[in-house]
Structures are given as structure tokens and as C-alpha cells.
Amino acid sequence: xxQQLAIATYGLTKRFERHIAVNDIDLQVKSGEVYGxxxxxxxxxxxxxxxxxxxxxxxxxxxxINGDRLLRDDSNPHLKQRLGYLPDDFPLYDDLTVxxxxxxxxxxxxxxxxxxxxxxxxxxxxxQLGNKxxxxxxxxxxxxxxxxSLARTIIHEPILLLLDEPVSGLDPIARMQFRQIIKILQEAxxxxxxSSHVLSDLAELCTSVGIMELGFLVESTSLAELxxxxxxxxxxxxxxGELDSLQRELGKNPLVNEWEIIPGKNSLxxxxxxxxxxxxxxxxxxxxxxIPLTEFHCIQEDLExxxxxxxxxxxx
Amino acid sequence: xxxxxxxxxxxxxxxxxxxxxxRNIIIASVSSVVTQLxxxxxxxxxxxxxxxxVTQRSRYCFGFVKSYSSQHLCETDRLGDxxxxxxxxxxxxxxxxxxxxxxxxxxxxxxxxxxxxxxEESKGTLNFIRLTPxxxxxxxxxxxxxxxxxxxxxxxxxxxxxxxxxLNAHIPVSLIFGFYAxxxxxxxFFYSAAILLSLLNFAPVGxxxxxxxxxxxxxxxxxxxIAMHTHSVSNTALDWLIxxxxxxxxxxxxxxxxxxxxxxxxFHSNGLTSLLFYGQSWWVKPGMGISLILGxxxxxxxxxxxxxxxxxxxxxxxxxxxxxxYWLTGWFVAISLGFTLQTTxxxxxxxxxxxxxxxxxxxxxGLIAALSPHRQTLHDWARYRHQLGKEGNKLWKELIWGExxxxxxxxxxxxxxxxxxxxxxxxxxxxxxxxxxxxxxLLISASVILLYAxxxxxxxxxxxxxxxxxxxxSILSLIIVPFVCLALADASLGDATLVxxxxxxxxxxxxxxxxxxVMVAILGQWLxxxxxxxxxxxQLRQAGSSETKVLFSSSNVN
Numbered sequence: 001x002x003q004q005l006a007i008a009t010y011g012l013t014k015r016f017e018r019h020i021a022v023n024d025i026d027l028q029v030k031s032g033e034v035y036g037x038x039x040x041x042x043x044x045x046x047x048x049x050x051x052x053x054x055x056x057x058x059x060x061x062x063x064x065i066n067g068d069r070l071l072r073d074d075s076n077p078h079l080k081q082r083l084g085y086l087p088d089d090f091p092l093y094d095d096l097t098v099x100x101x102x103x104x105x106x107x108x109x110x111x112x113x114x115x116x117x118x119x120x121x122x123x124x125x126x127x128q129l130g131n132k133x134x135x136x137x138x139x140x141x142x143x144x145x146x147x148x149s150l151a152r153t154i155i156h157e158p159i160l161l162l163l164d165e166p167v168s169g170l171d172p173i174a175r176m177q178f179r180q181i182i183k184i185l186q187e188a189x190x191x192x193x194x195s196s197h198v199l200s201d202l203a204e205l206c207t208s209v210g211i212m213e214l215g216f217l218v219e220s221t222s223l224a225e226l227x228x229x230x231x232x233x234x235x236x237x238x239x240x241g242e243l244d245s246l247q248r249e250l251g252k253n254p255l256v257n258e259w260e261i262i263p264g265k266n267s268l269x270x271x272x273x274x275x276x277x278x279x280x281x282x283x284x285x286x287x288x289x290x291i292p293l294t295e296f297h298c299i300q301e302d303l304e305x306x307x308x309x310x311x312x313x314x315x316x
Numbered sequence: 317x318x319x320x321x322x323x324x325x326x327x328x329x330x331x332x333x334x335x336x337x338x339r340n341i342i343i344a345s346v347s348s349v350v351t352q353l354x355x356x357x358x359x360x361x362x363x364x365x366x367x368x369x370v371t372q373r374s375r376y377c378f379g380f381v382k383s384y385s386s387q388h389l390c391e392t393d394r395l396g397d398x399x400x401x402x403x404x405x406x407x408x409x410x411x412x413x414x415x416x417x418x419x420x421x422x423x424x425x426x427x428x429x430x431x432x433x434x435x436e437e438s439k440g441t442l443n444f445i446r447l448t449p450x451x452x453x454x455x456x457x458x459x460x461x462x463x464x465x466x467x468x469x470x471x472x473x474x475x476x477x478x479x480x481x482x483l484n485a486h487i488p489v490s491l492i493f494g495f496y497a498x499x500x501x502x503x504x505f506f507y508s509a510a511i512l513l514s515l516l517n518f519a520p521v522g523x524x525x526x527x528x529x530x531x532x533x534x535x536x537x538x539x540x541x542i543a544m545h546t547h548s549v550s551n552t553a554l555d556w557l558i559x560x561x562x563x564x565x566x567x568x569x570x571x572x573x574x575x576x577x578x579x580x581x582x583f584h585s586n587g588l589t590s591l592l593f594y595g596q597s598w599w600v601k602p603g604m605g606i607s608l609i610l611g612x613x614x615x616x617x618x619x620x621x622x623x624x625x626x627x628x629x630x631x632x633x634x635x636x637x638x639x640x641x642y643w644l645t646g647w648f649v650a651i652s653l654g655f656t657l658q659t660t661x662x663x664x665x666x667x668x669x670x671x672x673x674x675x676x677x678x679x680x681x682g683l684i685a686a687l688s689p690h691r692q693t694l695h696d697w698a699r700y701r702h703q704l705g706k707e708g709n710k711l712w713k714e715l716i717w718g719e720x721x722x723x724x725x726x727x728x729x730x731x732x733x734x735x736x737x738x739x740x741x742x743x744x745x746x747x748x749x750x751x752x753x754x755x756x757x758l759l760i761s762a763s764v765i766l767l768y769a770x771x772x773x774x775x776x777x778x779x780x781x782x783x784x785x786x787x788x789x790s791i792l793s794l795i796i797v798p799f800v801c802l803a804l805a806d807a808s809l810g811d812a813t814l815v816x817x818x819x820x821x822x823x824x825x826x827x828x829x830x831x832x833x834v835m836v837a838i839l840g841q842w843l844x845x846x847x848x849x850x851x852x853x854x855q856l857r858q859a860g861s862s863e864t865k866v867l868f869s870s871s872n873v874n
Contacts, residue, residue, distance in 0.1 A: 077449030
């Protein structure tokens with residue numbers, strides 16, 4: 001079974017002293033997926049990713065990458081060729097130019113000419129650093145260094161990318177650029193495991209998510225399944241008239257569970273249990289009750305709300 | 317061709333790109349040329365002055381020499397020119413360049429390698445290299461070739477003058493190349509040691525480079541002093557240390573010039589010829605002697621490399637596996653005993669044997685450091701041994717061969733290997749009346765080393781980030797404090813014999829100890845070993861208990 005999976009772990013455990021940072025995790029990620037790992041600080045995300053990248057020795061358990069056992073020695077060079085790992089800090093060599101840095105890693109990953117040169121151009125274009133290729137690394141901005149690190153991570157065309165907090169500390173434009181690059185890599189068929197505290201980014205990028213708490217993987221499912229199971233349907237309504245009359249009318253409808261007033265606006269966010277037909281009937285009844293509606297549209301609860309609603313807030 | 321070399325080793329490529337800059341090339345070239353110029357000018361200054369008509373004396377003249385002076389009276393030929401010993405002049409330049417090159421290569425090179433690797437480790441960049449498909453050998457060979465690249469260029473620029481000086485001193489070309497081979501082999505050995513040192517977590521990052529290069533400098537200064545001295549062979553195990561000095565080979569080169577010992581006055585020809593190994597004089601012929609020196613370097617570079625490979629891929633690994641340690645002990649004891657048994661005189665044998673015990677102590681301290689796992693590994697082993705065991709879950713197999721088990725049993729096996737190897741020689745060689753002292757000494761020092769091993773392992777399982785330093789300080793205190801106390805009390809070997817028997821050198825005092833004192837000492841040491849062993853077993857059991865058990869036991873206490 002493990003051969004169909006990009007990542008499979010069995011009983012993966014890591015202890016620091018008596019504290020169990022990662023506890024008996026059985027993680028399975030299918031090929032081609034973008035898997036988001038979320039959880040509070042200290043939940044064990046970084047330790048898990050470091051073990052998957054062979055940067056940390058597991059206390060116990062086994063890791064399989066595309067069906068091959070991952071060990072922390074020099075016995076599996078072909079497996080290392082398939083892995084790309086970007087940690088949350090990204091140390092670089094300040095004395096090299098952007099080109100020489102990528103050339104160095106391309107050689108370490110045994111890329112031969114002319115493929116090596118072509119590949120360096122490709123990744124420089126992808127991370128939008130083509131015009132900086134002759135610059136010394138110490139002169140780059142934080143966002144550029146982050147993108148250069150990503151370029152280093154993908155220089156050897158890995159089939160599995162492990163990204164630990166890749167957008168932390170980046171400004172909104174740099175984050176957007178980073179998201180776009182990840183989408184391109186996903187389209188290229190890479191399996192990506194990404195941890196982040198920016199849940200809106202994960203909601204946009206991921207096909208599956210895993211939630212970690214106190215070292216346990218408490219949830220691991222596809223994003224669609226998670227929304228289906230846990231996301232409530234909500235309707236945003238705004239009126240020109242009194243909110244009280246709108247609330248009175250809503251109180252008459254048995255499918256309306258609850259509502260909350262959106263501060264600063266004359267509008268409500270309504271939890272509604274019905275389907276599309278019932279939503280249409282609700283709209284009709286409000287218009288018949290002469291409520292001067294200016295806005296009426298359906299939204300779904302976002303990933304952040306679902307995460308908070310699940311109650312996984314406690315740091316270990 | 318350059319591209320082929322750069323393609324061959326990516327790490328070498330990276331070092332070249334980072335270091336070979338125009339500014340560095342100019343600095344290296346100028347410093348090499350200026351140093352060569354200064355050396356030649358200094359030796360030219362030692363020649364008699366052409367314009368000075370008065371009587372002159374020089375090392376390079378052939379005239380009458382006063383006793384206790386190396387200065388010869390200078391004489392002129394019939395044409396009025398000074399008669400100069402040009403062969404000696406060039407030999408001096410050759411030797412001077414050789415020694416400066418050895419010091420520069422080994423001291424500066426060691427510093428550069430340790431500083432570079434510790435910086436990469438602390439910044440975290442070394443981790444990225446570890447995750448690539450390259451082998452440890454490929455990366456670290458690239459480092460050894462690339463990091464001191466500017467130093468190499470300084471030395472290479474001095475090579476033409478060095479070679480020409482050698483030829484003018486009438487040194488055979490084959491021997492000059494023999495010296496180059498020994499220097500390269502010494503670089504491989506000392507640089508491997510430097511890399512291993514930088515992969516160990518025992519000292520602050522900045523301190524390691526100074527410690528490593530300082531130790532090499534101390535060794536080279538001492539070894540140069542000994543090798544240049546008239547009586548450079550002590551016929552003890554210390555001679556083994558001196559053949560780790562590449563300048564030792566220069567003895568053969570000086571000898572090949574056929575200049576007399578009194579004329580040259582350094583690297584005397586008897587320097588290596590009187591050296592014996594298991595009573596055989598292997599170092600008489602230069603070819604054989606240089607080959608043995610190279611073989612010695614290769615053997616110990618190989619063992620250093622075993623540790624380097626293990627630590628590079630997994631920094632939490634012990635430096636050696638238990639199986640490797642058994643082989644290493646075998647080699648170490650076989651070679652050190654070979655240099656110990658250079659004499660058949662009873663008095664010398666006894667003292668050589670005491671020196672051998674010092675060597676064994678140093679080796680075992682190294683083995684204790686190389687084999688003892690730290691707290692986390694020990695706790696993980698104790699907790700998950702039954703689930704992870706590759707040795708069929710049998711405890712004795714785990715303790716003898718296991719990667720993460722405590723080191724005490726393995727150290728005991730290593731001690732047994734050493735004792736079993738040494739024992740026959742005690743009966744074959746004429747120790748005469750000292751035989752019983754040497755036998756008891758061997759037994760007591762084995763117990764003392766086992767005691768050190770178990771104490772070190774206990775301290776390494778302490779909950780302190782500086783446990784390695786604590787362990788080193790404790791063991792060093794146990795070695796040094798008894799001697800300091802005995803010195804302060806002005807105690808001779810005959811006084812306080814029981815205290816002497818608790819040091820690592822009990823043999824010296826055994827002549828003055830009664831059998832009952834010896835028995836008390838042995839029983840005391842064994843009791844201490846048993847108690848500490850019991851304490852360690854208790855600690856490991858506690859560490860190996862499951863979380864539920866700990867929870868229940870703590871709730872019972874409450």
C-alpha cells in the first residue's frame with residue numbers, strides 16, 4: 001500500500017527527555033497532494049517535518065517515501081534526490097552569488113551540463129530572481145532570500161517538497177508571490193507538505209490538511225471532507241432599515257440557527273441549516289416582509305474558524 | 317581540465333568559488349615570495365662578506381673549527397675567492413623551507429578547517445549538504461582540498477625553490493618525493509582529526525579551532541625539538557608519537573647528502589636507524605622507513621575517517637561503533653606494545669611498561685568518549701529497546717554490539733583485549749623480579765579504567781546540557797587529584813601505597829605494597845564498580861519505564 005503513497009509513516013515518535021514531541025504518528029499523504037499541517041506552536045509540526053526530511057533521527061517508527069524506507073545515513077542517495085526540504089530558517093552562503101549558490105547545489109544533486117544550466121535558469125525565472133543572478137547573496141532582501149532558498153529546494157526537481165513555515169516573516173506581496181510559485185509546483189505534479197500559521201494561505205493551496213496537537217495527529221483528511229463535515233453554511237445580510245425588524249423576521253424561520261451582528265455595518269451573519277431551495281424561500285419571505293435588503297449572499301466558514309471551533313488551541 | 321576537476325567534487329567547486337578571488341591570490345603570492353626571499357637573504361647573510369678582508373668565520377666555510385662552535389674559519393682559494401660549502405648552504409635552505417611548510421600546512425590548515433566546519437554547523441548550512449545524495453567522503457574531501465586552497469598555493473609557489481635547494485644539496489629525487497608523500501599523508505591525518513574534532517559537540521564554536529591548532533602546534537614544536545636532537549630515539553612507546561611528525565623523514569634526506577653529523581648538526585643519521593619494533597630494526601633503509609611512516613598515517617587516518625563518516629551523517633551517533641572499537645584497540649595495543657618492547661634490559665622494560673600504561677590510559681579515555689552514548693540516546697534505548705532491538709532483543713548482545721546501549725560492557729571487552737594481547741609478552745620478556753608487580757599493575761589499572769568508564773557513562777546520563785564537560789572534568793580530576801595530593805603530602809612511592817593503587821599508574825608503587833594492600837585496593841575498586849553499575853541499572857530502569865507507569869508511581873507518591 002505504501003507504494004501508492006508519497007509519504008507513509010508508521011508509529012513515528014520523537015522524544016526529547018521524557019517529553020514526546022511527536023507521538024506515534026501514522027501519516028499518509030498521496031502523490032500529487034498539497035498537504036497542509038496546522039497546529040499551535042509546540043505541537044510537533046517542525047519535528048515531524050525534520051524527521052520526514054531525514055534532518056532528525058526518529059526515536060521510533062518508520063518513514064517511507066514513495067515506498068522506500070528513509071534512513072539517516074548515506075545508504076539511500078536516490079531517496080535524497082527525490083526530497084526537497086525548506087526549513088523555517090534559511091541559512092545561506094553570504095559570500096556566493098545567486099548563480100554560484102544554485103550551481104553548487106545543482107552539482108551536489110548531480111545535475112549534469114547542459115541540463116544543469118537550463119535548470120538554474122528555469123528556477124531563477126520561477127522565483128523571479130533572474131535579474132539578481134550575479135548579485136552576492138548578502139545583498140538580497142529577506143523575501144528574495146526566501147525565494148532563493150525555495151529555488152535551492154527545487155533545483156533537483158524533487159517529487160516531494162517539505163516546506164516548514166515558508167511564508168513566516170514575509171510581507172503580503174512576497175507571500176502572494178510565494179503562493180503563486182507553490183501553485184505552479186503543484187501543477188507540475190509535486191507532492192507538497194507545508195506547515196503554516198497563515199490558514200488562509202493553506203485553504204487556498206491545500207488539498208488535504210492534518211491537525212497536530214501535543215504531538216498527536218488529531219485530524220488528517222481532505223480539505224473538501226473537512227468543510228463538508230465541519231463548516232456551517234452562513235448567509236450575510238445587510239439592510240437599509242432597522243436590524244431589529246430583520247432579526248424579528250429571522251426568528252420566525254425554523255432553519256435559522258443563530259446570527260451575529262457584524263460590527264460597524266448594518267448587517268448580520270446568519271447560520272442557516274437549509275439547502276438552496278430553503279435559502280430562496282428565506283429571501284422571498286424577507287422581501288415580502290418589506291425588509292429593505294441591500295446584501296444577501298452565502299459564505300462558508302473558513303479554515304481558521306473551523307480550526308478554532310475544533311478547540312485545538314492548547315500549546316504543548 | 318579545470319571544469320573536470322570542479323565537476324568531480326561539488327564541495328571543492330564551492331570552496332574555489334568562495335575563496336579564489338583576485339585579492340586572495342595577490343596576498344598568497346606576495347606572502348609566499350616575500351617569505352622565500354627573506355629565507356634566502358638570511359642564509360646569504362651567513363656567508364662570509366666578499367668585501368671584508370679580515371678573518372671571518374661561517375657555518376659554510378671549510379676551515380678550522382673551534383670546539384663547542386659551529387663556525388668554521390673561512391679560507392680563500394688561489395684565485396682569492398671564498399671556499400664555501402654550498403651543499404650545506406642549500407641543505408639549510410631546504411630544511412628551513414620544509415619545517416616552515418610543515419608548520420604552516422598543519423597548524424594553519426587545521427585552524428582553517430575547524431573554523432570553517434564549526435561555522436557551517438552553527439549556521440545550519442551543513443544540514444543542507446547532509447540532505448544531498450553526496451557521501452561524507454566526497455563532501456569532506458572537497459573541504460580538505462578546498463578550504464586551505466590559498467595556503468596550498470602559498471606552499472606550491474615555494475615548491476620550485478624547495479626542490480632546487482634539495483637537488484643542490486645532493487638529496488636524491490626519490491627521497492625528496494618521499495618527504496612530499498609523508499607531508500601529504502600527515503596533512504590527511506591531521507586534517508581528518510580536525511574534521512572529527514569539529515563534528516564533536518564539546519566546546520564553544522570559536523574555541524575549537526584554537527584548541528585544535530594549538531594542540532597541533534604544541535605537538536610540532538615538541539616533535540621538531542626531539543627529531544633535531546642528537547638522541548631522538550628513546551626506545552619507548554614515545555617513539556611511536558614521533559613518527560607522526562612528517563619531519564622525521566628529513567633524517568633520511570640529511571643522511572643521503574653524506575655530510576657529516578658534526579657539519580650538519582641536526583637530524584642525525586642515527587635518528588631512525590636505532591628505532592626498533594618488536595626488536596626488529598625496520599627503519600634502517602629509507603624506502604622501508606618512509607613506507608612504514610606512510611602506513612602508520614594511513615592506518616590512523618582510516619580510523620579517524622570511520623568516526624568522521626558516522627558523525628557527519630548523524631551527529632547524535634557515537635564516534636565509533638562497539639565492533640569498530642574492538643578492532644581499534646587491537647591495532648593500538650599491537651603497535652604500542654611493539655614500540656614498548658624495544659629493549660631486553662629489565663630496568664628499561666619496567667619503565668617502558670609504565671609508559672605503555674599511560675598510552676593505554678589515553679586510548680581508553682578516547683574510547684570512553686567515543687563509545688558512551690549521551691542521556692537522550694540512553695533513555696530512548698532503555699524505553700524502546702524491546703521494540704527497536706536488532707540483536708534479537710537479547711540484552712548481552714545489545715551491550716556488546718548495540719549502537720545505543722551503554723558503553724561499560726564494551727569498554728570491559730576492550731580492556732580484556734588489551735590485557736590478553738599484552739600478557740604473553742610479560743612472560744616472554746625478562747621482567748624477572750618485576751613480573752608480579754607488572755601483572756598486578758595491569759589488573760589494577762584495568763579496574764581503574766573500568767571505574768572511569770562507568771563514572772563517565774553515569775555523568776553522561778545526567779540532566780545537564782554540559783554533561784560532556786562535567787564528565788571530562790570529573791575523570792581528569794580523578795586522574796590528577798591523587799597525584800597532586802601525593803605531591804602536596806611529599807609522599808614517595810613507599811608512602812601511602814593504597815592511594816597510589818587508586819591512580820591510573822599503580823605499577824610504580826607496587827614494589828612497596830604488601831599483598832593485603834593490593835587485595836584491599838582491588839576489592840575496593842570492584843566494590844565501587846559494582847555499586848556504580850547497580851546505580852546505572854536503576855537509572856536506566858527508571859528511564860525505561862512507560863509514561864503510564866511513571867504517572868501511576870507519581871500518583872502513588874502523592
